[in-house]
Amino acid sequence: MQAYEFINNLIPPLKPKDKAKMALTWMEEIRTNMLPVVENNRFIGFVTEELIYTLNNPELQISKIALKFISCIVYQDKHIYDVIKVASENQTNMVAVIDRENNYLGVVTMEDAIGAFAGSLSIQSQGAVLILSMFMTDYSLFEISRIVESENAKILSSFISNDPLDDSKIKVTLKLDKSEVRHIKATLERFGYRIIDHYQEEESGNGEQERIDNLLRFLQI
Known part of the structure; x- marks a missing residue:
């Protein structure tokens, strides 16, 4: 039950050059309130729906937004317990997964983590x-x-x-x-x-x- 096994491939990463309105569109489509941001295959944080609405500028690039949960990450070979621990510590429902070279692999949601236990x-x-x-x-x-x-x-x-x-x-x-x-x-x-x-x-x-x-x-x- 390692973290990489439960990566949700339906959640796309944003790039710093993407605009806030794109982030909101994607959030609405996949029914989430946050998305990961990746630059040169490195995770740099999450942007949230709340942050975007607070700034109230749909044309603003993601690079101009102070991202949250920068340390909300786990290595791919960590147990699903570690995913839940990191999510709990950061009080968020999404955790980024990286490999040992710090390359971004995807995210695991709390729903996916709980589902892993529910199926055990x-x-x-x-x-x-x-x-x-x-x-x-x-x-x-x-x-x-x-x-x-x-x-x-x-x-x-x-x-x-x-x-x-x-x-x-x-x-x-x-x-x-x-x-x-x-x-x-x-x-x-x-x-x-x-x-x-x-x-x-x-x-x-x-x-x-x-x-x-x-x-x-x-x-x-």
């Missing part, structure tokens, strides 16, 4: 999500897995983030292969783990939307 086995599979809070020094995926497996369950994937309820702790989000987690929760709590939230999947006719909702909760986006 850990998201498609039925199962519950558990969220634990702990100190980083207490974190051991091996130990947590051992406890979970003692209840005849497996961890399909895991995710670590800051605990918003306590800055000194982390949140460990686990996707399990079981939908019923009462015994798993009880066993984890018996070993001193604090469970701050959980989500249990149920069968319904709207499974695709449930998988997307579950993914967003899992990634805490």
Whole structure:
């Protein structure tokens, strides 16, 4: 799941000599609010719809606009996790992808990144999500897995983030292969783990939307 695999080839790069009105036309056609700008095959930033409307000059060349998100880039061989991390840090929905010689390759959108996870086995599979809070020094995926497996369950994937309820702790989000987690929760709590939230999947006719909702909760986006 490397970044280059999810490049969206429908999003064209602008050149510095292009005009603002062209950028707006392309944004409207592909239904986005920003586009990458490339000069001599080098990514130099994003131009946004907001920037163009603020300047209110459709004939203005892109080179005359102060571009945004200049550092919103990842190397082509980085994991899709890194794409989401960079997008989150820059609070944007698009990340430029470059090779190790800094040549521009394309962009990955957050929709594409989320789609990558939504198509993975850990998201498609039925199962519950558990969220634990702990100190980083207490974190051991091996130990947590051992406890979970003692209840005849497996961890399909895991995710670590800051605990918003306590800055000194982390949140460990686990996707399990079981939908019923009462015994798993009880066993984890018996070993001193604090469970701050959980989500249990149920069968319904709207499974695709449930998988997307579950993914967003899992990634805490």
